[in-house]
Structures are given as structure tokens and as C-alpha cells.
Amino acid sequence: MTTRTQTATLDALRQTIARIERRPSLKDTTTNSENVAGALPVPSGVMHEVFTDATRNGGATLGFALAQARHLLTPQRPALIYIHLLRDSQEFGLPYAAGLARFGFSPEEVLLARTATITELLWAAEEALACQAVAAVIAEIRGAPKQFDFTASRRLSMRAASAGASLFVMRYGTGREASAAGFRWHLTPERSAAMPFDAKAPGAPRWLARLEKGVLDGRVNGQWLLEWREHGLLECVSPFGGAAEHAAADRRSTLHGSEPAALGDGLSQTG
Amino acid sequence: MVLNLPLWATDCLRRAEPSLSPDLPLVLYEKNKGAMRLVALDALAAHAGLRAEQSLAEARAQLPTVQAREIDRSWTSAVFADFADWHSWASPLVAVLEDMTAYGDLVLDITGVSHLFGGEEAMLERVTGRLAAMGITVFGAIAPSIGAAWAISHHGRESRILAPDEVSAALSGLPVSALRLNGEQVAGLAQMGLKSIGQLYQRPRKPLQARFGVSLLTRLDQALGHVSERMTPRLPPAERFAERRFAEPIGLMDDVLAAAHDLAIRLGHDLEREGVAAHSFHLFIYRVDHKVLSLSVNAGRATRDPSHITRLFAHRSERLEGGYDPGFGIDMIRLAASSVDTLDETQMGVFETRDGASDLDRLYDRMTARLGALAVVRSIFVDTHVPERAIKLAPAVSGETNSVLPNTGLVRPLRLLPSPEPISVVAAVPDGPPAAMVWRRVRYGFVKASGPERIGAEWWRAHRRLDLLAPLDAGKTDRDDKPEQMPLLPNLEPFDSAAATRDYYVAEDDGGRRFWLFRLGLFVPGADPQWYLHGVFS
Structure with missing residues (x-):
């Protein structure tokens, strides 16, 4: 009897906290996992921060954000909005519609917004999140601008929670400031999967995603080795130990040292 | 209505430079072939006997107290253009008569407008009174034809209204000379002893035409209203607009937006009554001191929703930042709609499915209004193999849609660098894949x-140089008869399609990063190949 009242109280408390935080409660997070396809049962209406160590990994973070946003697209919410600073376009490269089409995004769904200042970028992100037809917003923020402080991130995460659209903020570097993001990821690219019929060609992209903040699938500080295929995200080997082992095995199997010379000889014509 | 502003150039300079003494004569001169000639005089200078085309030295000798300034034609014409536009507070159709004097004559079509001011007399008094209060010398005339009004305003030296039966x-x-004739025609008529217009009425027309050309008769007919004269308004006339005048000038942008919301409601009702909606809206803000500020917004989907229109203007005004200057106040605003499209009333049905498309269009409108049209873009596929041209970015509000289907079988990166970056590459075999970069x-x-993956350059462009497109306004001849200066053609090599052929490789480094790089040109033994990085994969 006592345990039942205790759980009831605990539930009520959780609900209260969730209401305060305007975020789906942790319980919902786990129950959502069936209706979300793919490996990561991430609910919608959350703000993510995706960190990676250097800007040269920008392709991997964009892929990771897109892979998650793909599951959020519905007929009611058909749009995905990518916002970046105009001066960063050469630094990161622009999302390329021909590459996106390969992963199932049609160019009508993806809108690019280029702003001149961080303030405008934050405004655009908030405005886009508030729209009922937007599934996800991807915002690119290089460095640690003064304007993107805790208040700004809190504002954005509340907007995401109230409208039900997800926000992915892509961050670069090793510094971490206080933020109100529901999930904070640290992403590193991994060796790609083997390409069938051609061992020397790069295959499907793989990333090692470490959850630095937030609870997903009942795990704190979870770590996933993910692979992105045309039909969605795939978890390669689930828990942490296995992933590292897998990565090591993968590394052993691929070319090393003097191998590039061999690469040139047996040049693949599958291109 | 014709407004004759004989001393506009000097009046306007006096307003701009308060340091000029109002009691001393002012003249404007221009350097012409080394000589400094007077081009504009104020009333005091004209009264003292100076004339245009006199040399400056002569004028100084004649009148030692004269203040002289060199005329700044571009500034003066810019201010005059603003000034002319500002007159659309009185009537939407305002034109500048440039055939006689450069700055001097404004024509306002006041058909159906004068009752708003309480009759023609009251309107004429209001318009000329406002200008006179600003220190601008003006003579106004209202007449059934432009020619008659021009003649009265220039030669009557007083403001007057002519009824149709009084014209002749x-x-x-x-x-x-009141007929807007050129110097030769006036001199020729004087030789014949024809001094006043009344003497021309009874003359046979054929000899007059033979001697002075058809333009004399046209001018006469235009003045008498036998032939109608076209005026070309400076601002395109808006068919659908709403406007509000303020008894007291307002200054804050918030007040302007609040008033714009009222106007949007009125305009929305008008549009709804006609069953139409508009794609573009323009807000004209008239300042007390003859300046107009205009803001335009575009909507991707034709709309007449007042709150949406107001929100677009609110976002647009935020992009003004420092550009908003109410001066001494704003005394009128006008909201006009253009690019009108039919939009029937729709009923919100029970079985309506919410697809969010209209929400999305509104979001794009808002973002475009705040960030600018080129900041909110969508990718459009283009039928070409060259990667950087295979996609173009089109403004989201332009409504352009994809007509070309992409080839999803090709390996293409997730991010493409807008311009490929040169890299240094080590390859094991010279024409083989890269080993390090x-x-x-x-x-x-x-x-x-x-x-x-070899992507060949487009062979049909081979051996051709870069083309220069002809400027769009080639038909418009410039007023100053400078010879057409040819744009400088850079000495470019003709396009060589073989040298622009690219071999693309997908390469993965030991950290799992995948790059898209290419070698430029066909492989030539012994030559050092050039490599570029063009994109990154996920």
C-alpha cells in the first residue's frame, strides 16, 4: 500500500516538474519509443544541442540532426528549416539538395534561411519553431556568441516545447556553457560501414553519439554507435563496451599504413 | 493642377543650409567649358538685375553682396524627386514636366480628389499654402487641361482656377510663350506680329503648321483642351489603397504601425468586397517636410488578412534599424495593395484537413519581411551535371517550384562548399585516388x-568567352548626351571544356570524415594536377 502511494506521489511530482519545465516527462520519453522509428527514441518538442570538436565534423552533425528530424516529418508538419549565418556558408558549406534527396528529403521540405547576425538567427529560430507546420529547426552556431546565453536557450526550449517542434542547435568546440537544452550530444564521426562488393569504398556513415545531458531510453550518459542508411538510423551494437569493440574491429579490418598504395592498384570502378 | 516653382533650386538650398543669410541674394552657378555661368537665381538676385547664363564674375561685379554656390545636380534632382513623390499626399497622380525646365513644374491630376479638401479653391490654397510656409515660392493653377494650367501658373503670376468655359x-x-513653345517658334511668331495666344485662334492652321511644325498646333490644342495630353505619373497609381491624415503629426514607428493596422482593416474590407487579395503591399509614410518613406512587403500567397499584413510591416520596419527618421513628424500614411489576384471567400469546413501549408507560407512571409527576400531560400534543381549549378537557391516567396527530378542514384555530399577550395593532395598513382590531403x-x-566519377564540362560552351548581357534599360536614352561608354571587357581565355573536366572522388580519412574532392582537368603525364575540395558527407 505504502509503495503504491509512494509511486503515485512520485508520479504526481514528476508531472509537476514536467509542467514547470514544459517538457514531456521522463516517463513519456520512454513510452514514446514505439512510435518513433529508428534507433533513438527521442520525443519531439525538445531542444537538442549537438556538439562536435571541430567545424570539419560539420557534415556528421548535420547528418545526425537530419536523421532525427526525418522521423518528425509528418503530413501535418512537412517542413524543416535550416538557419545559419551568411558569413559561415563557405566555412561549413550549404546543405546540398542533391545530397539530401538521397536521404529522403525533398527540396520543398527543406528551407534555408541565412541571417546576418546571431540575434536575427535566434529570432528566426524562434519564429520558425512557433509555426504549426514546422517539424524541426536546425540552427548552426559557431563559437560561443554572447547573445546565445542561458536565457536565449531557455526561451527557445520553451518555445519548442509549447509548439511541439524540435530544435537542433549545432555547436562546435570543447567548451560547454549553461544551457536549457533537453539533450546535449557529443558527436564524433566513426569509420563508415563496409560497402558491399567493395571493401575499399566508404559505406554508410557512422557516428559515435554520447549523451552528455538528458535521459534517453532510461540511460544517463548513454553512448550509441549509429549508422545512417537511406531508410533511417540504425544502431550498430547497442551498449557502450560493444560499440568500442566494434569500432576497434572495424578499424582493424580497414586499410592502414601502406594500404593507400594498394588502393590505387585495385581501383574500384563502381564510383 | 500645375504648380510652378520658379525658384525651387535656391529655395531648396536655403532650406538645407540655414547658414545662408536670408537677406542677401543667392545664386547657383555651374562650370561649363571653363566658364562659371549662373543657372539659378533667387528673387533678390533677379530683382537686382542678374540673369541666368551670366558669368559669375560679372554677377559679382554687379552685385558684390551676392552669395554663390556651385549647383549639385545629382543632389538637387534627388531632393526634387522626393519632393515630387511627397505631393502624392494630395493626389495619387503626380508628374514632373521636364520639357521646359529641369526642376520647376509639377502636375497633379486632381480629378475626383478635390472634394476631399473641400473644393478646388480650398485644395489649391492648402497645397500652395503648405509650400509657401516652407519658404518655397509657388504659383498654382487649376484648369481643365495641363497646357492651360501651365500657362496660367507661369504667366498669371498668381494662383488661379479656370472653369472650362473660361479657358479660351x-x-x-x-x-x-505660354504655350510651352521653343525659342525659335516664339521668335518666328513675333516676326509675324503674333504676340498673344488670342491672335492664333483665328489664323488658318495649314500655313502655321507649314512654318512652325505640327508641335505648335498640338500645344495650342492641348492648352484649349481639344486634344488630351498624357501625363506619366512618377509613382505607379495604386488602384486599391487606404489612407489616413493626422491632425497632429506623429513620430513613433509604433504609432505608424498602429495606424497601418487600421488601414489594413479598411483595405482588407475593400479587397474582400471585390473578392480579391494582393501579393504586395506598400506603406507610404509622408513626412511634414516633403519626404516620403516607402516600405514594401510581399506575401507568397495572396492575402487580405489585416493582422498578417500588419505583422509583415512590423517585421519589415525592424530591418530599417537606423533608417527610420520621422523628421518633424508624419502627417499622413497610405497603404496600397498591388499584384492583385482573385481570392474567393472560403468556408472553414468541418472536414477540412489541416495541412499547415498556409501556416508555412505565412512563416516564409514573416521571415522574408524581417530578413530580406534573398535570405529565405529554397533549393531548386537545375538540369545540369555541374554540381554547383545543379541546385539554385530561389526566394521562398517567389513560388518557384521544382520541375526537374533529381537523380538520387548519384553519390552527392550533404554539404557543398559554395566555391571549391584548393587543396594539396598526395596520390599514390598520378591519376589514381587521393591518399592524403x-x-x-x-x-x-x-x-x-x-x-x-567524371563530370565533363558542357561541351557546347567550349571555345566561347564570357558573354556580357545587354543592360535592361537600353531603350531609355540619357538626358546628358554622353557617348555610350562600353563596359570594360576582361581579357579572359575562351572556355576550354577539356580543362574544366573534373574527376570526383569520395575519400574517407582515419577519423571517419568523408570528403568530396576532385581533380581538375584531364590527366596529363608530367603535369602537376590541381585538386579541390568541394563538399563534405555526413
Whole structure:
């Protein structure tokens, strides 16, 4: 009897906290996992921060954000909005519609917004999140601008929670400031999967995603080795130990040292 | 209504430079072939006997107290253009008559407008009174034809209104130069002893035409209203607009937006009554001191929703930042709609499915209004193999849609660098895949690579130079008869399609990063190939 009242109280408390935080409660997070396809049962209406160590990994973070946003697209919410600073376009490269089409995004769904200042970028992100037809917003923020402080991130995460659209903020570097993001990821690219019929060609992209903040699938500080295929995200080997082992095995199997010379000889014509 | 502003150039300079003494005469001169000639005089200078075309030295000798300034034609015409636009507070159709004097004559079509001011007399008084209060010398005339009003305003030296049956009587006493004739025609008529317009009425027309050309008769007919004269308004007339005048000038942008919301409601009702909606809206803000500020917004989907229109203007006004200057206040605003499209009333049905498309269009409108049209873009596929041209970015509000289907079988990167970056590459075999590269001063060693995918340059462009497109406004001839200066053609090599052929490779480094790089040109033994990085994969 006592345990039942205790759980009831605990539930009520959780609900209260969730209401305060305007975020789906942790319980919902786990129950959502069936209706979300793919490996990561991430609910919608959350703000993510995706960190990676250097800007040269920008392709991997964009892929990771897109892979998650793909599951959020519905007929009611058909749009995905990518916002970046105009001066960063050469630094990161622009999302390329021909590459996106390969992963199932049609160019009508993806809108690019280029702003001149961080303030405008934050405004655009908030405005886009508030729209009922937007599934996800991807915002690119290089460095640690003064304007993107805790208040700004809190504002954005509340907007995401109230409208039900997800926000992915892509961050670069090793510094971490206080933020109100529901999930904070640290992403590193991994060796790609083997390409069938051609061992020397790069295959499907793989990333090692470490959850630095937030609870997903009942795990704190979870770590996933993910692979992105045309039909969605795939978890390669689930828990942490296995992933590292897998990565090591993968590394052993691929070319090393003097191998590039061999690469040139047996040049693949599958291109 | 014709407004004759004989001393506009000097009046306007006096307003701009309060340091000029109002009691001393002011003249404007221009350097012409080394001589400094007077081009504009104020009333005091004209009264003292100076004339235009006199040399400056002569004028100084004649009148030692004269203040002289060199005329700044571009500034003066810009201010005059603003000034002319500002007159659309009185009537939407405002034109500048440039055939006689450069700055001096404004024509306002006041058909159906004067009752708003309480009759023609009240309107004329209001318009000229406002200008006179600003220190601008003005003579106004209202007449059934532009020619008659021009004649009265220039030669009557007083503001007057002519009724249709008074025209021929009023004109008969005026000199022939009041017909907007050129110097030769006036001199020729004087030789014949024809001094006043009334003497021309009874003359046979054929000899007059033979001697002075058809333009004399046209001018006469135009003045008498036998032939109608076209005026070309400066601002395109808006068919659908709403406007509000303020008893007290307002200054804050918030007040302007609040008033714009009221106007949007009124305009929305008008549009709804006609069953139409508009794509573009323009807000004209008239300042007390003859300046107009105009803001335009575009909507991707035709709309007449007042709150949406107001929100677009609110976002647009935020982009003004420092550009908003109410001066001494704003006394009128006008909201006009253009690019009108039919939009029937729709009923919100029970079985309506919410697809969010209209929400999305509104979001794009808002973002475009705040960030600018080129900041909110969508990718459009173009039918070409050259990667950077295979996609173009089109403004989201332009409504352009994809007509070309992409080839999803090709390996294309997730991010494409807008311009390929040169890299130094080590390849095991000269025409083989890359083994390592240095990009942005960091070395990457590759463990996997695939390719090449050869993308040939477009052969139909081979051996051709860059074309220069003809300027769009070629038909408009410039007023100053400078010879057409040819744009400088850079000495470019003709396009060589073989040298622009690219071999693309996908290469993965030991950290799992995948790059899209290419070697430029066909492989030539002994030559050092050039490599570029063009994109990154996920």
C-alpha cells in the first residue's frame, strides 16, 4: 500500500516538474519509443544541442540532426528549416539538395534561411519553431556568441516545447556553457560501414553519439554507435563496451599504413 | 493642377543650409567649358538685375553682396524627386514636366480628389499654402487641361482656377510663350506680329503648321483642351489603397504601425468586397517636410488578412534599424495593395484537413519581411551535371517550384562548399585516388576512397568567352548626351571544356570524415594536377 502511494506521489511530482519545465516527462520519453522509428527514441518538442570538436565534423552533425528530424516529418508538419549565418556558408558549406534527396528529403521540405547576425538567427529560430507546420529547426552556431546565453536557450526550449517542434542547435568546440537544452550530444564521426562488393569504398556513415545531458531510453550518459542508411538510423551494437569493440574491429579490418598504395592498384570502378 | 516653382533650386538650398543669410541674394552657378555661368537665381538676385547664363564674375561685379554656390545636380534632382513623390499626399497622380525646365513644374491630376479638401479653391490654397510656409515660392493653377494650367501658373503670376468655359478667354491675353513653345517658334511668331495666344485662334492652321511644325498646333490644342495630353505619373497609381491624415503629426514607428493596422482593416474590407487579395503591399509614410518613406512587403500567397499584413510591416520596419527618421513628424500614411489576384471567400469546413501549408507560407512571409527576400531560400534543381549549378537557391516567396527530378542514384555530399577550395593532395598513382590531403592547414590521411566519377564540362560552351548581357534599360536614352561608354571587357581565355573536366572522388580519412574532392582537368603525364575540395558527407 505504502509503495503504491509512494509511486503515485512520485508520479504526481514528476508531472509537476514536467509542467514547470514544459517538457514531456521522463516517463513519456520512454513510452514514446514505439512510435518513433529508428534507433533513438527521442520525443519531439525538445531542444537538442549537438556538439562536435571541430567545424570539419560539420557534415556528421548535420547528418545526425537530419536523421532525427526525418522521423518528425509528418503530413501535418512537412517542413524543416535550416538557419545559419551568411558569413559561415563557405566555412561549413550549404546543405546540398542533391545530397539530401538521397536521404529522403525533398527540396520543398527543406528551407534555408541565412541571417546576418546571431540575434536575427535566434529570432528566426524562434519564429520558425512557433509555426504549426514546422517539424524541426536546425540552427548552426559557431563559437560561443554572447547573445546565445542561458536565457536565449531557455526561451527557445520553451518555445519548442509549447509548439511541439524540435530544435537542433549545432555547436562546435570543447567548451560547454549553461544551457536549457533537453539533450546535449557529443558527436564524433566513426569509420563508415563496409560497402558491399567493395571493401575499399566508404559505406554508410557512422557516428559515435554520447549523451552528455538528458535521459534517453532510461540511460544517463548513454553512448550509441549509429549508422545512417537511406531508410533511417540504425544502431550498430547497442551498449557502450560493444560499440568500442566494434569500432576497434572495424578499424582493424580497414586499410592502414601502406594500404593507400594498394588502393590505387585495385581501383574500384563502381564510383 | 500645375504648380510652378520658379525658384525651387535656391529655395531648396536655403532650406538645407540655414547658414545662408536670408537677406542677401543667392545664386547657383555651374562650370561649363571653363566658364562659371549662373543657372539659378533667387528673387533678390533677379530683382537686382542678374540673369541666368551670366558669368559669375560679372554677377559679382554687379552685385558684390551676392552669395554663390556651385549647383549639385545629382543632389538637387534627388531632393526634387522626393519632393515630387511627397505631393502624392494630395493626389495619387503626380508628374514632373521636364520639357521646359529641369526642376520647376509639377502636375497633379486632381480629378475626383478635390472634394476631399473641400473644393478646388480650398485644395489649391492648402497645397500652395503648405509650400509657401516652407519658404518655397509657388504659383498654382487649376484648369481643365495641363497646357492651360501651365500657362496660367507661369504667366498669371498668381494662383488661379479656370472653369472650362473660361479657358479660351483667359488664354487669349497671354503671350505665345505660354504655350510651352521653343525659342525659335516664339521668335518666328513675333516676326509675324503674333504676340498673344488670342491672335492664333483665328489664323488658318495649314500655313502655321507649314512654318512652325505640327508641335505648335498640338500645344495650342492641348492648352484649349481639344486634344488630351498624357501625363506619366512618377509613382505607379495604386488602384486599391487606404489612407489616413493626422491632425497632429506623429513620430513613433509604433504609432505608424498602429495606424497601418487600421488601414489594413479598411483595405482588407475593400479587397474582400471585390473578392480579391494582393501579393504586395506598400506603406507610404509622408513626412511634414516633403519626404516620403516607402516600405514594401510581399506575401507568397495572396492575402487580405489585416493582422498578417500588419505583422509583415512590423517585421519589415525592424530591418530599417537606423533608417527610420520621422523628421518633424508624419502627417499622413497610405497603404496600397498591388499584384492583385482573385481570392474567393472560403468556408472553414468541418472536414477540412489541416495541412499547415498556409501556416508555412505565412512563416516564409514573416521571415522574408524581417530578413530580406534573398535570405529565405529554397533549393531548386537545375538540369545540369555541374554540381554547383545543379541546385539554385530561389526566394521562398517567389513560388518557384521544382520541375526537374533529381537523380538520387548519384553519390552527392550533404554539404557543398559554395566555391571549391584548393587543396594539396598526395596520390599514390598520378591519376589514381587521393591518399592524403592538406585542407585548411590540417593534414588528413585517407583510408578508403572510391571514384572517380567524371563530370565533363558542357561541351557546347567550349571555345566561347564570357558573354556580357545587354543592360535592361537600353531603350531609355540619357538626358546628358554622353557617348555610350562600353563596359570594360576582361581579357579572359575562351572556355576550354577539356580543362574544366573534373574527376570526383569520395575519400574517407582515419577519423571517419568523408570528403568530396576532385581533380581538375584531364590527366596529363608530367603535369602537376590541381585538386579541390568541394563538399563534405555526413
